[in-house]
Amino acid sequence: MLVAKEMIRNILAKREAGKEAQSRTGKTKPQVFADRMTPPSRAVIIFCKVNGIDYTERKVDISKREHLTPAFAEINPMKQLPAIVDGNFKLFESHSILIYLACAFPGVADHWYPADHFKRSKIHSVLYWHHSNLCRAADTYVTNTTILPRLAIHRINKQLMKLRNFSSHLCQR
Numbered sequence: 001m002l003v004a005k006e007m008i009r010n011i012l013a014k015r016e017a018g019k020e021a022q023s024r025t026g027k028t029k030p031q032v033f034a035d036r037m038t039p040p041s042r043a044v045i046i047f048c049k050v051n052g053i054d055y056t057e058r059k060v061d062i063s064k065r066e067h068l069t070p071a072f073a074e075i076n077p078m079k080q081l082p083a084i085v086d087g088n089f090k091l092f093e094s095h096s097i098l099i100y101l102a103c104a105f106p107g108v109a110d111h112w113y114p115a116d117h118f119k120r121s122k123i124h125s126v127l128y129w130h131h132s133n134l135c136r137a138a139d140t141y142v143t144n145t146t147i148l149p150r151l152a153i154h155r156i157n158k159q160l161m162k163l164r165n166f167s168s169h170l171c172q173r
């Protein structure tokens with residue numbers, strides 16, 4: 001319990017230091033286009049919060065397919081979340097965004113994206129591994145256990161509705 005409190009205190013202190021550095025250096029406030037339902041959006045938001053990056057969150061509701069609108073395609077032509085706009089600079093892909101934030105914002109501690117190229121390569125290897133392995137495996141799991149079964153139920157209900165309409169039509173004859 002004490003350890004947890006100490007960790008929270010440290011995180012809050014770093015957040016404050018980050019915000020202070022951002023305002024002192026006049027660094028712009030990035031806009032984060034995200035839907036918290038999606039893991040890479042959460043990664044970017046958590047990174048901003050932990051490092052005290054002052055940002056504006058722009059919700060793009062993936063369940064309403066807002067990421068497929070022409071307006072969002074102006075932000076990310078790949079029509080995926082997350083994406084950021086910092087001044088007139090636009091960026092998509094969560095790992096690239098995390099690296100950009102670590103480099104561009106003054107309050108981010110070196111350990112997130114170390115200047116030392118040996119240490120930095122270790123960060124790259126974990127990021128690449130994450131996209132090619134953990135991310136893909138988690139995506140397959142969610143698709144098979146949540147998305148596809150829901151789609152299947154929706155289809156079954158649609159067919160049942162057709163059958164019901166047809167049978168009531170038969171009864172009227």
Ligand SMILES: N[C@@H](CCC(=O)N[C@@H](CS)C(=O)NCC(=O)O)C(=O)O
Pocket residue numbers: 038039040067079080081082092093094095
């Ligand atoms: N590798 C990308 C993955 C982006 C991605 O696939 N985002 C999903 C949400 S988790 C999305 O926008 N899906 C909507 C679509 O592809 O139509 C990243 O890390 O940013």
